[in-house]
Amino acid sequence: MQIRDLPYTDPGEPDTRSGPRFLIWLGRMQLGGQCKSLAWGLLHFLSIAALPYGVGIAVEAVVAGESGGLALAGGVLAVFGIGVAAGDLMLHRTSVTNWITAAARVQQLLARRTAVLGAALTRRVAAGEVVAVSTGDVEKIGWFVEALSRFTAAAVTVLAVCAALLVYQPALGGVVAVGVPVLALAVLPLLPPATRRADHQREKAGRATELASDTVAGLRVLRGIGGEQLFLGRYRDASQEVRRAAVRSARMWALISAVQVLLPGLLLVGVVWYGVHLAQLGRITVGELVTVYSAVMLLAYPLRHFEEIAMAYSFSRPSAQRAARVLGLRREDAGADAVPAGPGGEVPRGDLYDPATGLLAPEGVLTAVVCGDPDLAGRLAERLGGHAPRDEDAAPVPSALLGGAALDELPLAVVRAAVLVQDKDPVLLSGTLAELLDVPSSGRVAGTEALTAAYCGDVLEALAQASAEPDGDPMRTRITERGRSLSGGQRQRLALARSLVADPPVLVLDEPTSAVDAHTESRIAARLRASRAGRTTVVLTSSPLLLDGAERVVLIDGGAAAAVGTHQELLRRDPRYRAVVTRETEAEQDAREASGPRGTGERNEIEEKA
Known part of the structure; x- marks a missing residue:
């Protein structure tokens, strides 16, 4: 796999049982790249280890006064020098390729899992952890994958040098063969405390990242309540804890x-001392002593990779554990992907029905749902979108039905093609306005039509003023992450326009105008019904303006559909509906009913205004 071939057509199915298993799976998936890196690493390290042999030949030639020996030494050194240069060049290239491709594979896996889980991801994993996995953890995992082949080449080289020295000069070679393993294993007792300190540092850093993410996400609210300094102090304390943990970890490393x-x-001092003693006794020559000395000195280079692989594994293991945890998350209905959608696998059509509440949204009709409990309304919207929340301590909640087919028994792609749910707090991704509206759609509703239906004229003017383009085209103006540069009402209207462009067969809107003023809301209510003509639309709201524009209104009371009709009909005949929509208290209702005919006239006036 080359960098130019990224992204992967299929990144594979990872082993998420543990962090080490995930690392093993990742290395196995890149076996070809690991073998290439290992081959070039062996050429590089063995060429370095063989240089002392050429130096020894040169020393012997000088002592013996042989010019031919010097020429041979020069040729040997030239060959091994070329091997060092070529091996180093290609080792670096293949190692970086392994690093980047491993990181890219993990990022693709995370993106795929995020797309599958959707909004359920942040309910099951903290936002700070998701950010840490997709940024820093990906780099650390790539580092271990990249260092693995270099460490293997270094270990093979160390063993080869020890064996060669035993053959070349048994007396000194025996000292080296005993001393080198001691060097390699000496740091093992220090690794557990170093790993614990590194884990502690990452834990503190993750908490600080999560705190920063939450603070930025709620910055508007913090400013509103004057809590900026409080959270700034908390983040400063968290940062100091990260600093102290990093210092402790750095000391151990x-x-x-x-x-x-x-x-x-x-070891080098011991080899020199013992080698000089053997040379004085005439058991070794000066050239052999220089060769063994040089070999031991150069062994320090491959031995450094033992420390690197220990650090890489120490940092990547918890990172891989976090990545495996996120990648191991599954939708409750993930096993239903193999269930066919219907004849030919087409998107189901028909009425939308929720057995839990008895709510029925007829096909092609704009249905408004009034629910006094916002949390119940949110759960209802999730069920209507095929995301039936499941609580282990509660009874199972039946799935919503579309055309008689249970949504949680359909493949995820089919459900998403059939039903689109817009949350009460929709997310706007960073990019231009044109990119925001460039979503999979039927092509029936153009972007300009959707913006008009969502009454986005003032939003377009604001974007035009902020545009960096010479012509001030608002469609090419960049929107910041989550639309933070826009007001809440502007974000809601752009999200509504995006939903209208998508033009799904079923659109579920949860409080789509809660942050919009009454004047703008009245314009949206008048245009929404026309824009969604012939399509099934469910609007969860208590706004009289939206309710009056709906073809059918359903009141949810006590967790069940309690009344059905138009807005005006329910206002006249259902006090429960009137209490939710007009915010009328029981005392006010009793007083109005006791006031007699005059109260009736006042009620009619209130209803007309509503």
């Missing part, structure tokens, strides 16, 4: 690095 420098130095 500095100790490991010091050990990796100190012990090879002691």
Whole structure:
């Protein structure tokens, strides 16, 4: 796999049982790249390890006064020098390729899982954790995958050098063969505390990231209540905890690095001392001593990769654990993807029915739903969209039916093609207005028509003024993340326009105008019905303006459909409906009923205004 071939056509199905299993799966998926990196790593490290052999030949030639030996030494050094350069170049290239492709694979897996889970993701995983996984954790996982092949090449080189020295000079080679494994294993006792400190640092960093994400998301509210300084102080404290944890972690890794420098130095001193003693006894030549000394000195380079792989694994293991946790999340109805949608797999049509409440939304009709409990309305909207919430401690909630087919028994793609739910707090992704409206759609409703229906004239004017384009085209003006540069009402109207452009067979709107003023709301109510003519639309609202424009109004009381009719009919005959819509209290209702005929006239006047 090359970088130019990204993204993957299919990133695969990861092993999410644990962090180490996920890392093993990731390495197995990139076996070809790992083998290439290993081959070039062996060429690089073995060429470095063989350089002392050429140096030894040169020293022997100088001592013996042989010019031919010097020429041979020069040729050997030239060949190994080319091997060092070529191996280093290609090792770096293949290692970076492994890093980037591994990170890209994880990011694709995360994007796919996010798309499958939808809004359920942030209900089951903290937003800060999702951000940490998709940014820093991806880099750390890629680092381990990239370092693995280099470590393997370094380990093979160390073993090969020890074996070669035993054959070349058994006396000194035996000292090296015993000392090198000690060097490699000396840091093992230090790794557990270093790993614990690193985990503690990442835990603190994750909490700080989550706090920052929540603070930014609620900045408008914080300013409204004057809580900026309070949360600033909390974030400052969290940042200091991260700093202290990072310092403690860095101290331990500095100790490991010091050990990796100190012990090879002691081994080198021991080899030189023992080698000089053997040379004085005439058991080895000066050239052999120089060769063994040079080999031991150069072994410090591949031995550094033992420390790197320990650090990479220590940092990547919890990152892989978090990634596996997110990737292991499943929708409750994920197993239904294999169930056919119907004849030919087409999108189901017909009436939308919720067995839990008895709500019926006839096909092609604009149905408004009045529910006094906002939480119940939110759960109802989720069920109508095929996201039936399940609580282990509560009784199972039956799925909504579309044309007689249970939504949670249909493939996810089919449900999303049939039903679109707009939450009461819709999300606007960063990008231009044209990109915002560039969504999968039927093509029946153009972007300009949808903007007009959602009464976005003032929004377009504001975007035109903020446009960086010479012609001030609002369609090419960038919208910041989550539409933070817009007011709540402007965000709601742009989200409504996006939903109208999508033009799904069934559109469920949960309080689509709660942040809009009455004048604008009246314009939207007049245009919504015309824009959705022939399509099934369910609007959960208590706004009299939207209710008066609906063809059918359903009152949900006590968790069940209690009354059905038009807005005016329900105002006249149902006191429960009137209490929700007009905010009339029981005392006011009793007083009005006791006032007799005059009260009736006042009621009619109130109804006309409503």
